Amino acid sequence: MTARAQSFWARFLLPGGLWLFLLFAIPLALVLALSFGFTDDLGRAVYAFELDNYADAFDPLYLPVLLRSVGFALATVVLCLAIGYPVAYYIARYGGSKKHILIALLVIPFFVNYLVRTYAWVALLADEGLVNSALGSLNISETGLQLINTPYAVIGGLVYGYLVFMILPIYASLERMDPALIEAGKDLFGRPFQTFIHVTLPQTKQGILAGCVLVFLPAVGDFVSAQLLGGPDTYMVGNLIQDQFFTANNWPFGSALTVVMMIFLSFWMVGYLRSAAREARDPVAA
């Protein structure tokens, strides 16, 4: 491409770039600026340059909250992968002419607000809710199980909330894969399981990785699931940050926690990007 053509096409970046600058970069800079600020006597956030909020953010008190959030998010990733891969595999390989309908069926529920969908889970998992009455009528459990207000309910809510972000990239990578590769594996006397492990799985590695990152990052910072489905011991980083803004009246500390969290999460993101870049440069070795 000539330099001239390049500069012509670069202009198309302008609207999107401007949008991101105004509504993403500037607010982010304000969060960063506020994280060095303090709260005045009337409860107003004031910009300043103090490091106190960061000293507080690394208080060991918050370590269990962070570990819990990462633990919940990792459990969510594992479950999403276990549930999502077979679904993506079925649709990509055997969906046939119904592929697009199946994908639409997966995506449509996600148009409904996450908060509303989580409220639906509250009704499902309640002691006298649908799941427990089904268990009761099947004589599986007469007294009913405590499902809601447990860590399991929180992880369940996260899996439900972010599952589609696992399925779609895996589906895309399966779609891109040449089916002849599987046939070749079989021709080389691979049993179906061996063929899957040695042929399909490596071919979809980047899709799996993308899915894991897309599920993990929002799950770590989530607060809705823990707030609505959690119990006394499910407090997550997202809840901690939300409380700083809405109840503790401490926006500067909330901002500092947000910045620390973003730095923490960007390590995972950079790790993923490097792996993706390596794959793009040298697909065979990766």
Added chain:
Amino acid sequence: MGIVDLGAPFTRRQALQAAAVGAMGAYGLSGCTVSRELDVPEGGVSVKPGIDGDLLIFNWAQYMDPALKKAFSERYDVEVNEINFDNLEAMVTKLRAGGRYDLIWPTPEYAYRLNKEGLLANFDRSDLKNADGISSFYDSGWWDPNSEISVPYAYYTTGICWREDEVSGMTGSWNDLTNPDGEGRMFILDDYQEAIGEANLINGWELNTPDPNELEISKETLLEQKEFARGISTNSTQNLVNGAASIHQAWNGDIVNVRNQVDNPEVFRYQTCKEGVPVGTDLMCIPATSRSPGTAMLFIDWMLDPENSAQNVMWNGYPQPYEGAREAFASLVEEEPSIDVDLNQLGEGGLEYRLDSPEDRALWTQIWTEVKAS
């Protein structure tokens, strides 16, 4: 090939430049508050009743009978528009950012701070025809010593709701939160003042104690309660109706709603506690930046009218401290009179949350964070 491409490499030099620009931006902002300077006249705003434009009221959702807004609109030939907030911090942020509303619903603590900032208009209660019906408890409150920035809208007690079919041996004390019959099915309110407040009362401290040693002991009380609890939540209505809770620290108005929503209201009992009864209030205030403060004052008077306030109570189920509304609420809860607010209680055993020192607020919120995070 991944979903995201790296594109052009972002060099270290560019990163440093970006950081420098960010830091300069932060330096330029230094000392500014997040809110902007509002155009409020020196010496404050003084309001007289009289139609001076349409109304925009900024309220909690589902907190006022829409029929009353419509009737006001027809009576005075003005529009009454309503928008809602779902927490006070968001409301105050919008007000500070220059949002112009004619009527807002803060708590005393928020009203106190907004007034200190000069964001509330002054008015003379004697200009309100129905002001005589307001409970005398609301004359010269600590947040409004001259009764010139606020009138009460609703008030509520904090107590314990329990299910009589599952829990026995309640004693009328805050210690009943850990009644053994409720183990694993007890909820504490997710509100730093309500939670620390009941722990303070259990330990025999002042409700609003700023003493770090006392608060440390209250924190231990809360940690023990947390072991016993099923959750920390302000959704008491939902937790009680769907069967998750058998004991719930709760606001009395929510129990009216619970009893309306279940098939067996008689088992949902409510008690206030002998160690002390926290009483909360939502106020009506006119922001200094209001475009139609005169209409807003007429609207306040309209809501205080005995017939209108009775109608409003029957609609939203929250007790209101004026003539007409008090009788209506008593009739609403005649089967469980403990839900009613006893006005004598407000004078004597009734306690109010009051943390107007920022250091105390910070200490309290820190204690609560430690309870929730551990």
